[in-house]
Amino acid sequence: MSREKSEAEPGAAPSIVVRGAVVSDIAGMIVLEQATESAAHWPESAYREIFTADGPLRIGFVVEEQDQTGRRLRGFIVGRFADVECELENIVVDRRFRGHGYGLQLVQSLTAAARARNASRIFLEVRESNSAAEGLYAKCGFAITGRRPAYYRDPVEDAALYALQL
Numbered sequence: 001m002s003r004e005k006s007e008a009e010p011g012a013a014p015s016i017v018v019r020g021a022v023v024s025d026i027a028g029m030i031v032l033e034q035a036t037e038s039a040a041h042w043p044e045s046a047y048r049e050i051f052t053a054d055g056p057l058r059i060g061f062v063v064e065e066q067d068q069t070g071r072r073l074r075g076f077i078v079g080r081f082a083d084v085e086c087e088l089e090n091i092v093v094d095r096r097f098r099g100h101g102y103g104l105q106l107v108q109s110l111t112a113a114a115r116a117r118n119a120s121r122i123f124l125e126v127r128e129s130n131s132a133a134e135g136l137y138a139k140c141g142f143a144i145t146g147r148r149p150a151y152y153r154d155p156v157e158d159a160a161l162y163a164l165q166l
Contacts, residue, residue: 014065018105021060023051028073032092038130040090057081061109063102077106086114088124107140115166125159137162
């Protein structure tokens with residue numbers, strides 16, 4: 001799935017594209033994830049598993065800007081499918097580009113992929129203090145379904161559970 005915001009012309013605003021993640025995106029995904037305190041921090045091997053046939057079915061999307069000087073990764077999302085459910089496992093948008101709709105486009109791409117696989121819902125958990133993420137999920141139609149006390153460490157914090165019925 002690809003969504004373009006504008007065509008790249010000399011001096012024009014960059015083109016924004018959401019596309020399926022590929023193996024060559026892993027290094028950029030790790031850089032973004034490590035720069036984002038609230039992100040799930042995975043070893044490189046976990047990102048590589050997204051692209052293998054072994055293990056659980058995972059899917060990733062990236063959002064990138066492209067202009068005459070090249071392409072730059074600005075965010076990504078990873079979802080895992082199990083039976084008729086999809087878990088949003090990780091989403092990161094470069095902090096310098098938050099508020100530009102990139103997170104919304106990533107969630108919409110995962111939602112479309114989940115519907116295409118006949119998933120009945122997407123679920124996730126998020127730190128209670130992550131109000132920006134909670135706002136994004138509410139905008140995308142997710143509803144709070146519960147809480148997990150002391151789910152996160154460093155610092156210890158409850159998780160808010162969200163689900164989107166498809």
